[in-house]
Amino acid sequence: MIPKGLKIGDTFVEQNFDKQILYKVVGLDGWGNYISKVVEDEPAVEEEVEEEVGELPFVSTDSDVEETAEETVEQPAVEETKEVKEVKKTAPKKKTTSTKKKTATKKK
Amino acid sequence: MAGIIFAKNSNINDDAYKVQDAVIKEWMSDYESEKNDYDDYVNAVYNVEKSDQFGEKIGSYTEFGDFEAVPEGGNSVMDDIEMGPSQLIVHQQYLKKFVVTSEMIEDKKISDMKTGANGFVRSYKRSRAAEASAILTGATATSVSWGRATHNTKCIDGKALFATDHPGVKNGVGVQSNVFTNAIGTDDTMLFRLANIGYNFKNQSGNPMGYKFDTIILPGDAWKEIRLVKKIAESTNQVGNDHNDVNVSKGLFKLIIDPLWQSAGLATTPYILMSSQANKELHGNMFYDRIPLTVKSAIENNTWNLEYFGRYRVGAGFGAWQHIIMGGASAGTTLT
Numbered sequence: 050m051i052p053k054g055l056k057i058g059d060t061f062v063e064q065n066f067d068k069q070i071l072y073k074v075v076g077l078d079g080w081g082n083y084i085s086k087v088v089e090d091e092p093a094v095e096e097e098v099e100e101e102v103g104e105l106p107f108v109s110t111d112s113d114v115e116e117t118a119e120e121t122v123e124q125p126a127v128e129e130t131k132e133v134k135e136v137k138k139t140a141p142k143k144k145t146t147s148t149k150k151k152t153a154t155k156k157k
Numbered sequence: 158m159a160g161i162i163f164a165k166n167s168n169i170n171d172d173a174y175k176v177q178d179a180v181i182k183e184w185m186s187d188y189e190s191e192k193n194d195y196d197d198y199v200n201a202v203y204n205v206e207k208s209d210q211f212g213e214k215i216g217s218y219t220e221f222g223d224f225e226a227v228p229e230g231g232n233s234v235m236d237d238i239e240m241g242p243s244q245l246i247v248h249q250q251y252l253k254k255f256v257v258t259s260e261m262i263e264d265k266k267i268s269d270m271k272t273g274a275n276g277f278v279r280s281y282k283r284s285r286a287a288e289a290s291a292i293l294t295g296a297t298a299t300s301v302s303w304g305r306a307t308h309n310t311k312c313i314d315g316k317a318l319f320a321t322d323h324p325g326v327k328n329g330v331g332v333q334s335n336v337f338t339n340a341i342g343t344d345d346t347m348l349f350r351l352a353n354i355g356y357n358f359k360n361q362s363g364n365p366m367g368y369k370f371d372t373i374i375l376p377g378d379a380w381k382e383i384r385l386v387k388k389i390a391e392s393t394n395q396v397g398n399d400h401n402d403v404n405v406s407k408g409l410f411k412l413i414i415d416p417l418w419q420s421a422g423l424a425t426t427p428y429i430l431m432s433s434q435a436n437k438e439l440h441g442n443m444f445y446d447r448i449p450l451t452v453k454s455a456i457e458n459n460t461w462n463l464e465y466f467g468r469y470r471v472g473a474g475f476g477a478w479q480h481i482i483m484g485g486a487s488a489g490t491t492l493t
Binding site: 072 | 490
């Protein structure tokens with residue numbers, strides 16, 4: 050028998066011959082009946098989660114270390130190259146100005 | 158169901174294998190004429206009709222109200238009949254081919270050729286029934302995928318055929334449910350209760366309809382439920398208890414076992430109650446044969462194989478919902 054007086058969110062078990070089915074109340078119809086849905090098998094979901102959690106630390110720590118190591122090494126290198134580029138960019142300008150000056154002196 | 162149509166103008170100028178081609182078509186025609194479970198299922202559960210258009214539309218009107226008393230010399234009262242919602246069922250085309258190799262014909266592999274011919278027709282009949290079964294048993298949702306196509310499983314009010322909130326058309330008609338989670342149980346209590354709920358279903362105007370629910374459809378592998386219903390249908394005394402009461406459900410229900418509906422992979426074991434009279438009168442489950450199996454043959458030049466091409470068009474869907482109830486569903490109304 051289905052128990053009476055349940056509220057939304059409560060669960061109950063429906064017996065079908067030797068099979069027990071777990072339902073959750075998701076609504077009430079105003080006539081004393083429930084609107085309910087089968088609750089999925091939770092144990093199977095938990096097992097999958099446990100397996101994933103068991104593998105995660107080993108995999109994630111290695112990859113994290115590698116990634117962070119690469120990042121720390123690469124970042125200064127990038128900054129350096131940027132600085133070098135900036136220097137290189139400014140350097141030719143100076144040369145060109147100097148050549149102009151030279152040419153100007155030649156004209157004089 | 159209409160017989161097979163053979164396209165006579167196919168392969169007309171090719172005399173090779175002409176005799177064998179005629180014999181194979183005779184086998185197909187002969188096999189098609191045999192009755193089988195697939196035809197029985199479709200004819201028992203659906204209203205099978207022919208169609209000559211791209212689809213069929215099912216309309217509806219509300220019911221007439223009751224006569225009203227008027228004083229002497231008073232005017233007649235105009236009825237407030239209203240147009241209800243409608244449903245369009247569009248036909249779907251299905252194709253298949255099979256091959257009889259030139260070696261099979263030359264070496265007179267008669268049994269192989271006959272197996273192919275019979276299997277082709279059987280495939281047509283099974284496909285027809287499988288579509289009918291898939292649409293009906295999957296109608297807790299608003300659409301079902303079968304045969305690489307998506308089929309509409311809504312009924313005339315725009316809800317899924319099995320829904321907890323079928324609305325009425327006229328004001329004041331509350332929502333009604335025809336999908337229940339309650340298991341069939343071990344006696345006739347739940348079947349009797351659901352049949353009584355169906356008996357009291359209200360039409361779009363809010364009038365109780367009073368249809369007798371006389372048909373039970375069960376999945377092919379639900380052996381416990383099948384056994385129970387057979388006992389309920391035939392036992393003189395009540396089933397499932399040791400009281401010596403009379404079985405009031407004896408002879409009330411006709412059992413239809415759907416071999417293409419399997420409960421093994423489902424969370425629950427569903428079952429369906431139907432009123433065969435309401436199914437006819439309210440245009441409940443509709444199955445339209447637009448084009449029956451049409452076969453043409455041709456010799457493929459590249460391989461010299463004799464190829465058979467089959468094509469048919471059908472449409473299936475639902476008009477009303479008041480003719481049918483699903484119990485033991487994974488989601489729905491739970492009777493306390």
